[in-house]
Amino acid sequence: MKRILSILFLLPGLISCALGQDPKRTAYADLITKETSFQHLSKLASTEFQGRGTGQIGGKMAADYIAEHFKSYGLKAPVAGSFFQPLALEKTSFQVSKFELAGKTFSNGKDFYIQGAGKGAVNASEIIFIGYGISDAKFNELEQQDITGKVVLVLNEGEPQSADGNYILTGTKEASNYVKNRNYRLQQLMAKKPALILAASTQVPLLLTRMSDRITAGRYGLASKGATPAVANVTTPVANISPAMADLILAKGKTSIQKFTAAVTKTGKPQSGTIKTKLSTEFGEVKEALHDPNVLGLLEGTDLKDEVVVISGHYDHDGINSKGEIFFGADDNGSGTTAVLELARSFAEAKKAGKGPRRSILFIAFAAEEKGLLGSQYYAENPIFPLANTVTCLNVDMIGRIDNKHLTGNHNYIHVIGSDKLSSELYEINRQANADYTHMELDYMYDDPKDNMRIYYRSDQYNFAKHGIPVTFYFSGLHPHYHTTEDTVDKINFEMMVKREKLVFHVAWEVANRDKKLVVDSNKQ
Template identity: 60%
Template sequence: MKKFFFVSLLIPTLFSCSVNQHTLQKKYADLLTEESAKSHLTILASKEFAGRGTGQEGGKKTVEYIAKVFQELGLKPAVNGSYYQPVNLVKSSYVVEQFNLNNQTLVNAKDFYVTGSNAFRNFNASEIVFVGYGINTPSYSDYAGQNLAGKVVLVINEGEPMDASGNSLITGTSTLSDWSTSRSKRLQEVMKQNPALILSANSQAAEMIKRFGSRMTSGSYRLKSSDKETTNNSTAAPVVNITEATANQILAANNTSISKFKQTVSSTKKPNSSVLKASLNASMGSKKENLFDPNVLGVIEGTDLKDEVLIISGHYDHDGVLPDGTFFPGADDNGSGTVGVMEVAKAFAAAKKAGRGPRRTILFMAFAAEEKGLLGSDFYSQNPVFPLANTVACLNMDMIGRIDNKHLEGNHNYIHAIGSEMLSSELKAINEKANQDFTQMELDYMYDDPKDPMRIYYRSDQYNLAKHNIPVIFYFSGLHPDYHTPNDTVDKINFPMMAKREKLVFHTAWEIANRDKKLVVDKTPPPASGR
């Protein structure tokens, strides 16, 4: 009877503690409001912040804004007294300063686009060698009698010669040869002849330029491997992809066109290469630029378990402004996740100030250059400020502000919680319990399917922590028609859902940061092949 009496007294006490914890968490979670989220996001997605582009002025303003918010909240700088961890980047761009064809000025990404990595140089020619389809076989060769070394070469980079019956002159049947099925094959053949420059004409060039435009001039980015790395420019000829209309302007010098050329070859069953009188003057080549866009890090130090670290993250960069002036606000991608990091930081900072700080240290991190290949998180994983062995989890927010195509006509009260059980048998349960107790959303796990064709789990920053066996959740509201377009604007954000999603991250983080034992890592993740 005494034992029963003791337990009966204890149960109300435990229930009271549970209620108090619930009330306490909700008190701080309620600081995450629609109004606050909208205030931050309206600024970050404004023209003043210019799409938060890597290496651009808008990116610089963004990191200053985030650091200021962290400072005002009382978060400690994490990197030797600074909120910034510079990420050593190299930007490689193909720059076309001049391209003049037959006294007509053409513009890269408007009239043509270039692929190449040659050193910057001048190209001057008074004639262009036209090699038709650029095919070279024992029975049919567009190169017979032509010397291409050091010349400007025009090639039709698609199709192959056909006779009047629709049979290939290469295979002798209606089945096309690998000269048609492999577009790179004929370019490789032209390269063997050591030309100075290749003009590659195909019917898809105009559509490519229309669809991607200035994006094709934005360059590529990578992490810098060392301060002593050398520039390895290619000696291969650059390939200038031109439209059929531009090719026909060149061919007009011989009173022909692509269609007339094809008809001639079809009727004669012979190659019809020629030398065209044409002027070409160009100055172009590959240039490299060192960039140091930083990750932004702010810390709330833990108490008795402060050596263990929870990361709450989101990338701040987006597509910025293109050379033609196109502006990408990136309100959802990833202005929403960036705001989420700052808002969750606000709630934990308020708890810390009131003497309710987390037991484990929480690192709030806004990653750089995610859009360029997850480079900011990759850099952090190689140069961690806190030991990765002591990092217990990463909760990453990337696009948490919209309703995706899947849920548009159905339930809007949802979030994709990606990767929660990839490495830990406990993390998914913690997230589900937090959702059950506080936010009551549909937790969509569709992207956890190993056969997911989009490979979403591998496409945001948390993956660079998961590679080091750190349990992660990627919070994601899903894809929508405005993804990576100038139409990803603040007016389309669902702020009630955005705030609710932030609260789920907060409640999940609260449990992870305050539980007695760190999360177990007891699962083997799926292979990353196909990323």
């Protein structure tokens, strides 16, 4: 009896869902399957494609793969007869051709890493050790001697403590800005205009291990705009070194980091000094032009074909490093690229059967998202179709996993981000499409303007939103394998991935076929 009553209670909801469904639309959504999604993703996130790195062979292979499938679906090549919109990219890397210290040779990216700009060389026979590099009435190391044009060694973490465990600068257990703001110490030092800063920290070996050669890979920008500096207002090169390298220098002065900190704690006074040892280095910025393309395929609409719905996802990831480690990027963003391909095929089949959309749909696989949303920035600044005629951008970036928030709870969810930022109608279309067809929890946590992750601003849809175009960003959330070599196909939840793809399909179908363009009636942060 209890089961019968439960079924009776469920029936109104089930009938309501069935009445809300359009069988024609459902038939084409159901062309998106676990099997076809797996075929694409297992290729895109394969060893063969080498992590689809910007400027790497794997990225080119991915672009070719997408274009070939767009062509096979019968999509039009909208970039003057091509599926490719090449980006004018510029990679700027800071390379070190020589670094000899205390009679030993060290390698940038392996033993240390340098941040800087321009080109230069430094040859010194002495290094000034300035301890914590503090300029304060209670503990002033920077005024002990003139460091202009000199090589200085600084401990880029911590600050002086007294024997009772209190910090000397604050007189309490509360640290000062030298600890709270990790750039404060270096900013103070740069104002003194040394030739080179050797900044020692226990974090350096950890970063070198975790980041590998990505830490020295350089920065990327659109060539027309110039590459954006990785560190603002850098006037002095900073060589980030390990405590072991610092102790190699300090040993020449018959001390060490441990002896230095013990002496500070005992005396409460600076322990700066000049150390006689040789340093010789040559370094400089190297610029390289890259031309990774956005990949575009157009499905032309009918009576409203001049209006365009964009369905997008970036195809690039972190590629392969010098050790041969592949960052497969199955979820980020092989899953979103797969969604673009699956939706393109489904809508193309609908058009072949005479059920094509009223508005045109532009499918875009963006390049260089991982380098700063550069592919979508380039498209927004050089649109193939007028932005004034672009109705919405539905962007898919990471839809294949279960995130940390939902791992022990409901797996039947999707983060829907930004749908109400500009258009209340787009928000409602997402909600209704899910209610009628996909029945997931729509998680809006990242719409909170106080979200410290600022996820809304971190994928390609934002370059459309900046121009007042309503957007939605579909996202399954962060997980422990994000941007690691462990983001692989075997961890993808294909059942949920397909559900999420179908939600995007139903939203796109509705927006592409409604009588009026989406209203733009808000501008939320």
